[in-house]
Amino acid sequence: MTKIVVNDLRTYSIPDTIPKNKDFNVQVRTSDGEWTELEVLLVKVDMHNVREASLVKFDFSGEVEVKIYCNRGLVKEAAIRPLSKGISAKVIDEQVIQFILTKPEKLSIEINGDRFHNLHLIAKELEEDHPDPTDPGIAVIEPRIHRVEDLQEKLTSDRFHTLYFKPGMHHIEQVIINIPSNKKIYIEGGAYVAGSFVCDKVENVQISGRGMIYLAEFGRFAAFRGVRVMYAQHIDISGISVIDPPHYSIYLGQSQHIRISNFESFSTRGWSDGIDMMSCCDVEIDDVFMRNSDDCIAIYGHRWCYYGNTRNITVKNSTLWADVAHPTMIGTHGDYDADGTLIENIIFENIDILEHHEPQDNYQGCLTINAGDKNTVRQVSYRNIRIEPFELGRIIDIRVIWNPDYNPFPGNRIEHITFDGIYYNGSDNAISRLSGFDAERSIDGVTIQNFYINNLKVTDPTSGNFELGEHVNRLKFS
Secondary structure (H helix, E strand, C coil): CCCCCCCEEEECCCCCCCCECCCEEEEEEECCCCCEEECCEEEEECCCCCEEEEEEEEEEECCEEEEEEECCCCCCCEEEECHHHCCCCEEEECCEEEEEECCCEEEEEEECCCCCCCEEEEEEECCCCCCCCCCCCEEEECCCEECHHHHHHHHHCCCCCEEEECCEEEEEEEEEEECCCCCEEEECCCEEEEEEEEEECCEEEEEEECCEEECCCCCCCCCCCCEEEECCEEEEEECCEEECCCCCCEEEECCEEEEEEEEEEECCCCCCCCEEEECCEEEEEEEEEEEECCCCEEEECCECCECCCEEEEEEEEEEEEECCCCCEEECCCCCCCCCCCEEEEEEEEEEEEEEEECCCHHHCCCEEEEEECCCEEEEEEEEEEEECCCCECCCEEEEECCCCCCCCCECCEEEEEEEEEEEECCCCCCCEEEECCCCCCCEEEEEEEEEEECCEECCCCCCCCEEECCCEEEEEEC
């Protein structure tokens, strides 16, 4: 039976106490509806030189028309990225652009090439499993300042299976909320939660909605994360956004069977990575938009109090934007007191990389494996990766390393790495790097196929601008 798609639209308000950005006015409408004005959130970007960008979010089905009034000046050109989406804006007068969406998208709208005062537009599908707040098993939380003890009491009660945050501003005293097993957190669109959720030694937890974990007001050096998952399993995080966390947006330690989907993150602090994991297995990251001032996705072995190998990690259908450091990173940390950690069976697939800006040579690379701490990294695949022009860095950086800032010992080896469908459009001078550490700690078995730089196929290290170091065995271009 053919599914009938009905044009529908849902928009959300921003609490009065949250800063808004006046750089853009944004209106949306369905094909048969009236224009609706969206409120525009101020989001800060780029740790090197913090600037104020914009963010709008809405949900829809069918088709929606978007009109954007640009208040910073006249529109000479407008880009909608990722470019792979094939969405072009029509300039309808000197300060207005317009376009149509036929499916959910996570986009950056950039006027006159300005990537730092841009408009992030997050258009999602309408929720199909929106919980019913009249369900007696749902604890409805109205916006206000909350004593964390009150929230914990509801979460541990047998009466409630879900904590439901209604639209508005929620301040959590003592910041951290610990979620027990078999419980759900739902953050409705328009709800802003100034707090941090922790899943510690639990299972079967769901955090979902269309709302925000809003951490912009917390101190620059506070170690709060948006969501922290430790020694846990069967955790599902979907639909929400994390804004300006002092530390990671989502942090995974020694956990398994984790799914993160339809998620966004924006950060500007030191060590404000997007999604980092240590000693984790069976993790799926799908349909995320990450704009971070450190690594967007980092996959490690042992670190701190987390032990064990890392394996079976998939990152797919996503957009990564690293204002600092790496869009993707594998391998730095491991169990050097033992014989290292095994990091294996990693897939990055159908990824758009919008930016990479890292002035430090040792931390460059859009697609990076830096094996340190006696780690062995193997069976990694990069498939269908589209890299747009970036400011400063490398395309590929695969090395067995001994980084004195982080590694007491060098890594053991890197083996069986495949690049299939890598498309870079940008400077002809963009380079890549492959290097082992010594004869015993080498790179073995790298296959590079369908790698294009500005539509020219890479067939050897020279045509790919590779800096080829020593101890690289069985490098194959096909």
